[in-house]
Amino acid sequence: MKPLQPATRSTRRNDAKLLVVENEGKPRHFQLKELPQILSADDLVVVNDAATMPSRLIGKIGNQCVEIRLALHLGDQPKNVSHWLAVSIGLGDYNTPTEDRLPGYAFQVGDCIEFGGTLKAIVKNIAHINGRLIEIEFCSPKRNLFQQIYEAGNPIQYSYLEERLEDWDQQTIFSGPAVAVEPPSSGFHLDWAMVLEMKKIGIQIVTVTHATGLSTTGDKQLDLLLPLPELSIISKDAAEAINGAKANGRRIIAIGTGASRAVEAATLTDGRVIHGSMTSLVKLNSNSRPQTITALLSGLHEEGTSHWSLLESFISTEQLRKAYKEAQREKYLGHEYGDLELVFSQS
Amino acid sequence: MNIQAQNIVITGANSGLGKSLALQAANAGHRVVVISRSAGQLNKDLLAAGVIGISGDLSNKHEIVRISAEVLSELGQIDVLINNASQLGGSGKQPLQLLLDTDCEVFEEVLATNLLGPFRLTKRLLSSMILKKRGRVINISSDAAVSAYETWGAYSISKTATDHMTRIWNEELKDYGIQFLAIDPGDMNTAMYRAAIPDADFDALYQPEDVARDLWAFLSHDHFEQVRFTASQWRAL
Numbered sequence: 001m002k003p004l005q006p007a008t009r010s011t012r013r014n015d016a017k018l019l020v021v022e023n024e025g026k027p028r029h030f031q032l033k034e035l036p037q038i039l040s041a042d043d044l045v046v047v048n049d050a051a052t053m054p055s056r057l058i059g060k061i062g063n064q065c066v067e068i069r070l071a072l073h074l075g076d077q078p079k080n081v082s083h084w085l086a087v088s089i090g091l092g093d094y095n096t097p098t099e100d101r102l103p104g105y106a107f108q109v110g111d112c113i114e115f116g117g118t119l120k121a122i123v124k125n126i127a128h129i130n131g132r133l134i135e136i137e138f139c140s141p142k143r144n145l146f147q148q149i150y151e152a153g154n155p156i157q158y159s160y161l162e163e164r165l166e167d168w169d170q171q172t173i174f175s176g177p178a179v180a181v182e183p184p185s186s187g188f189h190l191d192w193a194m195v196l197e198m199k200k201i202g203i204q205i206v207t208v209t210h211a212t213g214l215s216t217t218g219d220k221q222l223d224l225l226l227p228l229p230e231l232s233i234i235s236k237d238a239a240e241a242i243n244g245a246k247a248n249g250r251r252i253i254a255i256g257t258g259a260s261r262a263v264e265a266a267t268l269t270d271g272r273v274i275h276g277s278m279t280s281l282v283k284l285n286s287n288s289r290p291q292t293i294t295a296l297l298s299g300l301h302e303e304g305t306s307h308w309s310l311l312e313s314f315i316s317t318e319q320l321r322k323a324y325k326e327a328q329r330e331k332y333l334g335h336e337y338g339d340l341e342l343v344f345s346q347s
Numbered sequence: 348m349n350i351q352a353q354n355i356v357i358t359g360a361n362s363g364l365g366k367s368l369a370l371q372a373a374n375a376g377h378r379v380v381v382i383s384r385s386a387g388q389l390n391k392d393l394l395a396a397g398v399i400g401i402s403g404d405l406s407n408k409h410e411i412v413r414i415s416a417e418v419l420s421e422l423g424q425i426d427v428l429i430n431n432a433s434q435l436g437g438s439g440k441q442p443l444q445l446l447l448d449t450d451c452e453v454f455e456e457v458l459a460t461n462l463l464g465p466f467r468l469t470k471r472l473l474s475s476m477i478l479k480k481r482g483r484v485i486n487i488s489s490d491a492a493v494s495a496y497e498t499w500g501a502y503s504i505s506k507t508a509t510d511h512m513t514r515i516w517n518e519e520l521k522d523y524g525i526q527f528l529a530i531d532p533g534d535m536n537t538a539m540y541r542a543a544i545p546d547a548d549f550d551a552l553y554q555p556e557d558v559a560r561d562l563w564a565f566l567s568h569d570h571f572e573q574v575r576f577t578a579s580q581w582r583a584l
Contacts, residue, residue, distance in 0.1 A: 049474065051416040078420035144387055144402055146420070150413040167412040174474050177423065178416035195477075199523065205478055235423075237479075 003302040004327060004334030006160040010169040016189040017332055019300075021315060021323040022344035029330060032189050032340055035297075039253065041202035044245040046238070046293070047187060048258040049207035050180035052170040053081075054153030055214075059113040059121070066105040066113060067091055068121075069156065070181045071214040072228045074135065076277065078177035078209065081146050082139070085228060086121075087217045088132040097159045101218055106131035115152040118142050133222055146178075156182060158336060179211035179231060185336035186256035186298045206241045209233040210258035210280070215306060226306055229279045232262035239266065239275035242292065246271065251294040253342075257310050260284070260293045267291045286312035295344040300327055300334045314345045354422040356472065358382045358405060358464075359432025360398075361390050363537035364487065367559035368429060373398045375563075380418055382468075383432065405432055405464035406456065415471035424475035430465035430509075431487045435543055436501040442542050446500035454501045461505035466512060473525070480524030485566070486513045488529040488575065499543075510575055517574045528571060532558050533578030 007013075016032040030038060039045070055070035072085035088104030108131065111123040118140045125135035140148055155165045172187035173195070198205060211231040217223055242263060245252055254260035265280035266273045273292055284290065290313055301307035303321070311320055323341060332339040360369040360381035373379045373396035381393065386400030393400065399421055403414040418425070435442040436449065436457040469484055476482025491499045492506035510529045517527035534540060536552040565581045573580075 051412075051419065053416075078423075079417075081420070142387075146417045147402065147413060167409070171412060174478075175416065175471070176419040176475060178413075178420050192477075196523065199477075207475070207478060 006335035007333040007337040008162045010337050017339040019341040027323045027326045036197040042250045043203050045205045045253045046259045047174050047207050047255040048184040048210045049174040049176035050209050051175035051178040052180045052183040053178050054155050055181035056154045056156050059115040073179045073211040078179045082137050086134050086136050104132050107134045119148040119152050177209055182212050182215055184256045184258050206238040208262045210262040212258045229281050232280050233277045234266050234275045236275045239273045242273045253295045254293045255297045260296050263292050284313040285309040288313045290345050297342045299338050314343045353377050353426035355379045355427045357429040361385050364555045365431040367556040369398050370396050371559050406459035411467040425472050427483045429485045433461045443498040457501040457505050462508050476525050477523050482525045485528045488531045490531050514574050529575040531578050
């Protein structure tokens with residue numbers, strides 16, 4: 001199936017489209033700004049409030065230039081930003097898709113990557129045999145590690161975008177703790193006018209924090225490991241709100257795959273959602289069904305992507321294909337800054 | 348201020364009123380983060396009180412994303428934001444000058460620090476307050492926001508605009524549990540005031556620690572009927 005044309009601008013669009021996919025019926029077309037009316041006052045909306053780190057860093061080992069991408073936040077709390085899983089990427093500009101780059105530098109334990117200034121990272125562990133998935137620890141004699149990583153890092157760029165992204169292009173209106181390395185992009189087109197309207201209707205909105213990891217490494221072997229076990233934080237208030245909605249048979253709508261993964265990972269076998277910091281080990285795909293989330297609002301990605309696999313836990317492959325074809329026919333834009341679909345779980 | 352521990356963010360808090368507000372809040376058991384250009388070398392009293400310093404230039408739009416992410420990574424969510432950082436403009440030796448002598452670049456810098464900085468930071472930090480339907484944003488104002496004093500041009504204009512921004516924020520968000528206040532603390536014996544009016548009678552001025560104590564007492568009220576308070580108005584409540 002030919003992929004949808006990707007959105008080529010990162011600007012928030014007031015005219016973003018929304019495809020609503022449920023049961024066996026024909027997918028229905030809306031404007032995203034109609035979302036408050038599509039939802040009902042009883043619904044509970046869950047959003048991922050992770051802010052996105054500038055996770056592309058270029059440094060040196062001796063005279064050798066190396067590029068790494070932060071792949072996963074390994075701190076036990078958002079404020080601890082020294083430990084990360086990172087992927088070694090072949091050098092090249094951001095117009096070259098990651099998968100088309102040459103293999104990245106093969107690191108060894110003990111390598112010291114210098115990023116300019118006083119910021120360094122020590123390779124603490126090789127997390128995969130080919131030396132391209134590594135565990136690193138940032139260090140600096142200066143206290144403000146957070147600031148230095150932001151100064152050294154750049155946002156991950158998308159080769160299909162016309163412009164070079166700035167840090168703020170990767171944040172949503174909910175951005176809070178900086179634990180994501182790729183943006184919770186389903187929230188890109190939501191604005192406060194829409195959210196305040198939802199609140200006025202009585203729709204309850206809660207946040208969870210999900211440290212979205214890298215979605216592609218450019219290495220087929222490593223991509224099989226995705227999504228990595230990501231950190232999720234669910235507050236007591238959020239867990240209580242979700243459990244309350246569930247007990248009353250209300251719908252729970254996740255904005256983005258990160259929010260859905262966080263909530264599903266926190267769902268016990270008896271159906272209760274627990275609060276606290278946890279690692280999301282749950283992989284949602286055609287072999288599983290969401291236990292808590294009723295519907296997922298997300299961008300449109302083609303068959304074969306990890307995003308598509310996750311949606312197969314909500315609805316049949318056949319229905320998904322039908323929806324994708326419908327989106328193609330109506331010229332929806334795909335990928336991170338594109339149009340959206342709201343997929344209801346068949347279970 | 349409620350007795351329950353709150354998460355409080357104060358800008359420009361390494362000296363003067365901001366420092367006193369931060370110190371007193373931390374000593375009362377609240378979690379306090381201060382943001383200032385020099386927070387890398389946080390004042391030792393603040394450090395001892397457990398205040399967390401985040402260094403950054405709030406007038407620089409490229410730093411706001413990092414500063415707000417760092418604040419929220421530290422605190423998770425925010426109950427009170429106090430936009431206190433501001434600058435007079437001009438040079439260190441001559442901070443006040445006629446509007447006619449004010450360079451456009453200086454005017455822009457003053458607006459970037461006193462108006463756009465608070466706008467950008469507030470915008471980035473409001474989310475958790477709106478979703479929880481609870482929170483307070485206090486913009487520190489000045490009588491120069493109302494009175495047209497000779498040579499206070501850029502600062503005065505920035506404060507007038509910030510006052511009005513406070514009213515508009517409040518109008519847009521008052522139904523969502525968030526209260527915006529613009530408070531003129533009154534004249535104080537601070538480095539900024541001494542630089543502006545070197546020949547003033549400093550002994551006749553309030554000390555910043557006394558103003559901070561009185562302001563926290565004023566802010567313990569649950570609700571306010573108005574957005575902007577002059578020094579005599581808030582002191583009378």
